[in-house]
Amino acid sequence: MKHLFELFIMFFKIGLFTFGGGYAMIYQIKEIIVEKKKWITEEELLEIITIAESTPGPIAINMATYIGYKQKKVLGSVFSTLGVVLPSFIIIFIISLFIEEFMSFKIVKYAFVGINVGVSFLIIKTGFSMLKKIEKKIIPISVFLLIFLLLIIFEIFTIKFSSIIFILFGGIIGIIYYSLINRNEVNN
Amino acid sequence: MIYLELFYEFFLIGLFTFGGGYAMIPLVRETVINNGWLTLEEFYSFIGVCESTPGPIAVNMATYVGSTQGGILGGFVATLGVVLPSFTIILLIAICLKKIVENKHFKNFIKGVRPVIVALILFAGITLLIKCLGFNLSSFDIYFNYISILIFSLIIGLYFLFIKVFKKKLSSIQIILISAFLGIVLCLIFE
Known part of the structure; x- marks a missing residue:
């Protein structure tokens, strides 16, 4: 019980001081969970990052759930995730109560x-740095250009379309394309 | 039933957000606009708020949209939806499905999704920028918003100045604070 409470507190702290999204929190996790608490090793952290990157959802949640489970099974992951979200x-929630009045100040509008x-x-900066990391091969680049073009066309003609379809499309292309490449490599 | 809708929509967002933070912006934008939960203006202003408060953007968005639509219970179900x-997936992986992450087809799926995410993120950023600068893609209305153009140039200038001169990258919060300051100063001067 004491350990569950500690998991909750540690992840509450991490949730409270993570500004600027997912990757900023990796540093905090390293400091608190790896170096101070020694709940996981640095290799395990790297493994978790890889898993977090290839599964959906915010990295913070993925990390909390995984580390919580490693410590105290399902209850551990519940407490850690609760801690990081709270x-x-x-x-x-507090901001949502006051945001309307807050936004009506002239100075806030200007800000x-x-x-x-x-x-x-x-x-845009994030987009460009991700763009640089796309494989410089015909298929990935074409998928990028095709989706980008479609998005512009849909926006101009105000066509409503779910991006989930695009994501699934990319995934299916990925499965076909990379297994074909692998087969070619095996044949050669 | 607003609670069910909130839960369902944010569950989908949680399920299809690969690649962290900004990758969820296009999905949330579609959801809140199509459901009439926020205007485009409110949505983008709130991203600014998310940048200056702690925590994952996805959770912040879910809490905010949920609370404004259905009070604290709305906020709770939307957040539960985006987290669940x-x-669940990570728990399954930790318990027994570690192999799925190493599965060839699964890896290829993720690799294939990446260019799509980049397109979605870049598109979201560029449409916001174009809108700030005074151009509307769907109606071709143009009016130049000189203040925003000036702010954008100044931010780019400062960002690269800091890299070149001080060998330091400005963090997201620093950029948000600088832009807020520029917005206040320039609006006071010009309006």
Whole structure:
């Protein structure tokens, strides 16, 4: 019980001090969970990152669930995940109560003129650094260009379309393309 | 039934968000706009709020949209929805399915999804930027928003100045704070 509570507290701290999304928290996990608490080794951390990257959902949740399970089975993962989610939940819930009044201040409106531009910069920056990491082969690049083009066309003609279809499409192309490549390599 | 809808929509978002943080923006955008839960303006302003508060963007978004649509219970079901897919999948992997992550087809699926995610993220960023600068893709209305253009140029300038001169990358929060400051100063000067 004491250990469950400790898992909760540690992940609550991590959730509370993780600004700037998933990768920022890896550093915190390393500091608190690997170096201080020694609940997992550095190799295990790397393994968890790989798993987190290839499964859906926020990395923070993936990490908390996995480390919690390694420590105290299913109950452990429940407590860790609850811990990592709770700070955001409380903070955002409080913000949601006051945001309308807050947004009606002129100075806040002005600030958000800037913030919206700043957010677009951050998103584009992330997009470009991910673009650099795409395999420089015909199929991955074509998939990227095709989806990008379709998104622009759908936006111009205001066609509603779920991106989930695009994601599944990419995945299926991936399965076909990479297994064909593997087969060729085996044959050669 | 708003609670069921919130749970279902955010469950889908949780299930199909590969690649962390910004990858979920396109999915959430579609969901909140198509359901009329937020306007585009409100949605993007809230990303700014998410950037300056701790925690995963997905959780922040779910809590916010849920709470504004259905109070604290709405916030709870939406957050539960977005967390549940990851939680279940990771738990299964930790208990018995470690092999699935090493499965060839599964790996290829993830590799294939990557270019799609990049397209979605870049598109989300560029449409937001274009909108801020005063251009509407679907109606071809153009009016130049000089203040936003100026802010954008200044942010780019500062970002690369910091890399070149101080050998330091500005963090997301620093960029949000600088843009808020620029927004206030420039709006006060020009309006």
